[in-house]
């Protein structure tokens with residue numbers, strides 16, 4: 270069983286008088302900086318001058334300065350620029366400010382696990398990984414709750430690294446939902462597998478292909494969109510709240526029978542085999558090496574794949590429907 274901590278188990282005295290430098294102010298950076306600030310932590314945000322998020326941070330009323338200056342001010346330096354940008358930001362700025370006794374913090378173990386960042390031995394290296402996108406992390410905090418988080422210690426120079434990680438998780442609001450202790454390796458490999466096989470990649474392909482089959486068979490695209498995309502949220506919400514059984518108990522008997530008998534025909538043993546292959550590539554570091562090479566080569570393939578998404582019919586139809594229903598401006 271993994272160890273789970275809640276607010277009452279966490280002593281946040283370790284953060285007294287400390288400054289947290291949040292490097293990056295995107296999905297996680299904004300949510301984490303604002304949650305910590307509202308929890309009474311002294312936060313300074315480090316960004317590149319002239320970047321888009323500098324104005325956003327100022328508008329939100331958080332202290333902003335350059336990456337180097339923030340890293341110099343921070344007792345804890347939290348790396349929240351994109352994973353692929355982190356090695357350069359580390360080498361050119363953050364590393365110059367990492368003195369003995371400081372803490373380097375991540376929200377994902379990628380660059381440590383795959384060796385793209387090697388911190389000096391005399392700093393603590395920890396991870397606090399909230400298990401949700403940034404917007405949800407902020408929303409839950411504002412609602413007086415939190416999203417679960419994983420914490421891990423890669424390097425414990427001070428002897429207090431775990432305490433610091435737990436206190437930071439508490440400041441994010443995650444102590445209300447539960448903070449699970451893990452390793453950099455487990456967090457990274459599970460996170461990559463999950464987003465590839467089930468969450469982003471798997472769900473995207475299921476939706477895209479379901480839509481394609483219906484439209485090719487002559488059904489109206491608008492109906493197909495509602496059927497295989499819009500309604501997916503409602504089904505996932507049911508699973509989130511009450512499990513797979515709870516979801517089945519909330520739908521009609523016909524949907525239960527159809528889902529239970531046809532589901533395994535759609536996502537079959539071959540899909541499971543593919544998932545095993547994907548997991549092996551994550552574990553061997555092949556996925557990470559390929560992705561880092563793609564980034565180094567200018568992300569051409571990556572950009573082409575995103576353009577392909579933007580050109581899909583389901584995207585055109587979806588945008589219209591979301592505008593019509595007020596979900597999108």
Ligand SMILES: NC(=O)c1ccc[n+]([C@@H]2O[C@H](COP(=O)([O-])OP(=O)(O)OC[C@H]3O[C@@H](n4cnc5c(N)ncnc54)[C@H](OP(=O)(O)O)[C@@H]3O)[C@@H](O)[C@H]2O)c1
Nearest residue numbers: 293294295296297320321322349350351354376377402403
């Ligand atoms: N997204 C999630 O839901 C999620 C969930 C859990 C963990 N994580 C982890 O959290 C970390 C951050 O991910 P994210 O998705 O929040 O990132 P993101 O939104 O893509 O980060 C964007 C921020 O990084 C800055 N930035 C980008 N490139 C930079 C560079 N070369 N130099 C300086 N600043 C740069 C941007 O500044 P400008 O405005 O100047 O471009 C912006 O403030 C990653 O380790 C990720 O794995 C993310």
Ligand SMILES: [Mg+2]
Nearest residue numbers: 377460461464
């Ligand atoms: Mg991830």
